[in-house]
Amino acid sequence: MLRYAFRRVLSALPIAFIAVTVCFFILRLAPGGPFDTGRPLPPNVLANVRAYYNLDQPLFTQYLLYIGGVLRGNLGPSMAFYDFNVSQLLAIGLPFTLTLGFSAFVIATFVGVLAGMVSAVYQNKWPDYVLVLAVMIGLVVPNFLMGALLQLWFGVYLRWLPAGGWVTGSITHLVLPVTVLAWPHAARISRLMRGSMIEVLGTNYVRTAKSKGLGSRLVLARHAIKPAMIPVVSYLGPGLSYLLTGSIVVEQIFGLPGIGRYFISAALNRDYGLVLGTTLFYMLLILVLNLIVDLVYAWLDPKVRYS
Template structure:
C-alpha cells in the first residue's frame, strides 16, 4: 500500500510539472499582457518594467528560471498587483475558497448519497422515479444558471439569505454558493449510489440473508451499504475537482473574496505567476483528493488490496 501511495505521489509530481509547462507557454501566447492596458505606457517605462520582471529575456530562459524558482518554493511576484508575492495572495484568498469547497462537497454527499440509497431501496416506485428525475434535472442545469436563480429568489425577492458577500463564521452566507456548487455533484452521487446499491442488493449473500429472516433495514445498513457506496466514493475525487474549479465562477456571482476574483483578473491581464500558482494549487488538491478516494475505496472493498 505504501508503495502504491508513493507511486501515485510520483505520478502527481509529473502531472504538476506538465501543468506548469502548459500553463506557462499558454499564458505567454495570450495577446494580452500585464503591461498592455487601455492607457498606453511609454515604451521606456514598459521596457524597464519588463526588465525588472525578466520578461525581456528569451522565453526558454524565463521558463527555466520560473521552474528553478518553483522547485525552491518561490511562486514569484504578481505582475498586476504591484509586485505582491503570489504566495501572499493565495494565503489570503484560498481559505475562503477551501471553506466554500468543503461545505459544498459535504452538502453534495449529504444530499446525494441518502437520495440514492432511498431510490435503490424503493426501486421502481414513485420515490425512485422522483429521485432520479430530480437528479437528471440537477445534472442538466449548469451551476452558473443555478447560482443567479438562487440569488435572485432567496436573496433579492424573499430576502431569506444573503445573496452577496462572505463571512467565515456565518453559515447564512455559505448556503446559496455551496448549494450552487454542490447540487450537480449531489445529482451524480445519487445516481451512482443507486446503481451501486442495486448491484449489491442483487448479490447471493443478500438473498441468503433474506432467507434467514434478516430485516430489510439490517440488510441495507450492514450488508449492502459498504459495497454499494464504492462507485459513489470513486466519484468523490472528480466531484471535488469539479467543485473547486467551478468555485472560480461562483465566487464572482456571489461576490466572494476567494481565489476566483484573482484568477479571472490574472487571465484578463496575462499575470502568469498568479495563474500558475492557482493552477498548481488546485492541481495539487485534485491529486491529493484522488489519492484519498483510492484509499477509501480500498477500505470499503478489501478485495482491491490484492490488486494494488
Template sequence: MLSYAFRRVLGAIPIALIAITACFFILRAAPGGPFDGERALPPQIMDNLRAYYNLDKSLFEQYFIYVGGVLRGDFGPSMSYQDFSVSELLAIGLPFSLMLGLVAFVVATSVGILAGMISAVNQNKWPDFSVIFVVMIGLIVPNFLMANLLQLLLGVYWNWLPVRGYVPGSIPHLIMPILILSLPQAARVARLMRGSMIEVLGTNYVRTARAKGLGARLVLARHAIKPALLPVVSYLGPALSGLLTGSLVVEQVFALPGIGKYFISAALARDYGIVLGTTVLYMGVILLLNLIVDILYAYLDPKVRYR
C-alpha cells in the same frame, strides 16, 4: 500501503510537470499581455517592467525560471496586485475557498448517498422518480444560471438570503453558494449510488441474507452499503476537485473573498503569475485527493491489494 502511496507520489511528478508546461506555454501564446492597455506606457517604463518580471528573456528562459521558483515554493510576484506575491494572494484566499469547497463536499456527498439509497430501495416508485427529477435539474442547469435564479428568487423577490458579499461568521451569506456548488455533485453521487445499490441488492449474498430473515435495514447496513459505496468513493476525488475549481466561478458570482476573486481578474488582466499559481495549486490538490481515494478504495474493497 505506504510504499504504494510513495510510488503514486513519484508517478505524479511527471504529470505535474507536463501540466505546468502546458499551462505556461498556452498562457504565453494567448494574445495580449499583462501591460497592454488602452493607454500605451512609455517605452522606458515598459522596458523596466519587462525586465523586472523577466519578460525580456526568451520564452524558454522564462519557463525554467518559473519552474525553478515553483520547486522552491515561490510562484513569483503578481503583475496586477502591486506589492503582493502570488503566494501571499493564494494564502489570503485559499482558506475561504477550501472551507467553501469542503462544506459543499460534505453536503453533496451526504445528500447524494442518502438520495441514491432511497431511490434504489424504492426503484420505479414515486420516491425514485422524484430523486431522478431533481438529479436531472442539478445536472442540466449550469452553476452560473442556477446562481442567478436563486439570487433573483431568494435574495431579490423573497428577501430571504443576502445576494452578494460575505460577513465573517455569517452563515446566511454561505447558504446559496454552498447550495449552488453541492447540487450538481450531489446529483452525480445520487446517480452513482442508485445504480450501484440496485446492483448490490440483486447479488446472491444479499438475497441469502434476506432469505435468512434479516430485516431490510440490517441488510442495507451490514451487506449492501459498503460494496455499494465503491463507485461513489472512486468519484469523490474528482468530485472534491470539481467543487474546489468550480468555486472560482461561484465566488465571483457571489463576490466572496476566495481565490476566485483573484483568479478571474488575473485572467482578464493576463496576470501570468496568479493564473499559473492557481492552476499549480489546484493540480496539487487534485493529485493528493486521487491518492487519498485510492487508499480508501483499498480499505473498502478487500479484494484490492496493492503490492
C-alpha cells in the same frame, strides 16, 4: 500501501512538470501581455517594468527562471495585485475556497448517498420518481444559471438570503453558493448510489441475509451499504476536485473572496504568475485527492491490492 502512495507521488511529478510547461508557453505565446491593457505606459517605464518581471529575457530563460523559483517554493510576484506575491494571494483565498468546497462536498455526499439509497429501496415507486426529478434538475441546469436564479428568487424577490458578497462569520452568505455547488454533485452521487445499490440488493448474499429473517434496515447497514459505496468513493476524489475548481464560477457570481475570483481576475489581466500558480495548485490538489480515493477504495474492497 505506503510504498504505493510514494510511487504515486513520484509518478505524478512528471505530469505536474509537463502541465506547468504547457501552461507557461501557452500564456507567453498568446497575443498581448499584462501591461497592454488600460493607458499605455511610457516606453522607459514599460522597459523598467518588463525588466523587473524578467519579461525582457528570452522566453526560454524566463521559463528556466520560473521553474527554478517553483522548485524553491517561490511562485513569483503578481503582475495585477501589486505588493502581493502569488503565494500570499493563494494563502488569502485558500481558506475561503476550502470552506466553500468542503461544505458543499459534505452536504452533497450525505444528501446524494441518502437519496440514492431511498431511490434504490423504492425503485419504480413515487419516492424514486420524485428524487430522480430533483437530481435531474441539478444535472441539467448549469451552475451559473442556477446561481443567478437563486440570487433572483431568494436574494431579490423574497429577501430571505444575501444575494452576494461576504461578511466575516456570516453563515447566511454561504447558503446560496453552497447550494449551487452541492446540487449537481449530490445529483451525480445519487445516480451512482442508486445504480450500485440496486445491483447489490440483487446479489446472492443479500438475498440469503433476507431469507435468514434479517430486517431490511439491518441488511442495508451490514451487507449492502459498504459494497454499494465503492463506485461512489471512486467519484468522490474527482468530485471534490470539481467542487474546489468549480467554485471559480460560483465565487465570481456571488462576489466571494476565494481563489477562483483571483484566478478569473488574473486571466482577464494576463497575470502570468497568478494564473500559473493557481493552475499548479489545483493540479496538485487533484492528484492528492485521487491518491486518497485509491487508498480508501482499497479499504472498502478487500479484493483490491496495490502491488
